[in-house]
Amino acid sequence: MRIFVTGGAGFIGALAVWRLLDLGHDVCVVDNLSVGHQAAVDRAAHLAGKSVEFYPCDVRQTGQMIEIMQSFHPEAVMHFAGLKSVAESVSSPERYYENNVQGSLSLIQAMQQCQVHRLVFSSSATVYGASGTPPFSEQAELGPVNPYGRSKWMVELMMRDVCAAHTDFTGVILRYFNPVGAHPSGQIGEWVQGSPNNLVPYVMGVLQGRFDRVRVFGSDYPTPDGSGVRDYIHVLDLIEGHVAALGLPAGLSVFNLGTGRGYSVHEVIQTMQSVSGRTIPFDVVDRRPGDVAISIADPGCAERLLCWKAQRDLTEMCRDVWNFAKCSPRGYE
Ligand code: UFG
Helix, strand or coil: CEEEEECCCCHHHHHHHHHHHHCCCEEEEECCCCCCCHHHHHHHHHHHCCCCEEECCCCCCHHHHHHHHHHHCCCEEEECCCCCCHHHHHHCHHHHHHHHHHHHHHHHHHHHHCCCCEEEEEEEHHHHCCCCCCCECCCCCCCCCCHHHHHHHHHHHHHHHHHHHCCCCEEEEEEECEEECCCCCCCCCCCCCCCCCCHHHHHHHHHCCCCCCEEEECCCCCCCCCCCEECEEEHHHHHHHHHHHCCCCCEEEEEEECCCCCEEHHHHHHHHHHHHCCCCCEEEECCCCCCCCEECECCHHHHHHHCCCCCCCHHHHHHHHHHHHHHCCCCCC
């Protein structure tokens, strides 16, 4: 297929580009490079032994999107472009609505103009909020508690309306749990300039000596060791979910992408210690505002209807992160 990938220079997007090229698809990438790295796209193409079209532009530039789509003629769009820091979304909500919501609307408008009828969208488990009881099925009540989550929810609502109005449109919403891991070559992984918000990139930074100690947020959650529990999923398993989504029929589909198994912060630190053979110093500090105790997917719907199931365990996720830390010590420089 001819696949248009937005945000293809980011962590998940670049790995998707690699996998799509590897499977023999033709890929065109657009990315405004505000967070992503062009070198990630170059590495993806090199690893696959293929070439890729790359345009350094922003999905909010509808005119440019139309021009690129008119020359590439995509059959499907994978939309990874967006901002993803919960804390930043609280302090700068406008940026989140502009990038994530306005950006998605612009993309859908360009798709309509160019007769492209298939969209796979990166949503987030954050849309479930804090009220329900995990594991979350796709039918669980939604109620995101921060602007980042609300921006994802708004795009979901927009896609629902677009699919209702245009019966030839295929909209696939994929709700990611906690993607971690890297390409096994150590060439593509999550590289954050400055101090990362997320646990695994931070632990990787401690292993690399860029940060002194991990802060474990919270000791009194109702979990076996008192720290937060998350459903970590290997990014390559997550991408297989996107590949499976390319075959879905018209209409709206919603799937959780998670393993169905949760791990605590301490379990993640222990696993990173055992794969690296190094001690990871940590301090237990207060809870981080906005965090929920437990977030775990019910992946049953994806298993049945998407014929997809995560294959890789936490050890493999951590091993690939550690390998990326060693092979790419300065990220994409
Ligand atoms: N945590 C720490 N120390 C840290 C960072 C995180 O203890 O330095 C804990 C958190 O309290 C939580 C767990 O590690 O219990 C995971 O936290 P992350 O920040 O890695 O991920 P979140 O579960 O908070 O998820 C957030 C967004 C998701 C998004 C994900 C990846 O809510 O939508 O980050 O970007 F997908």
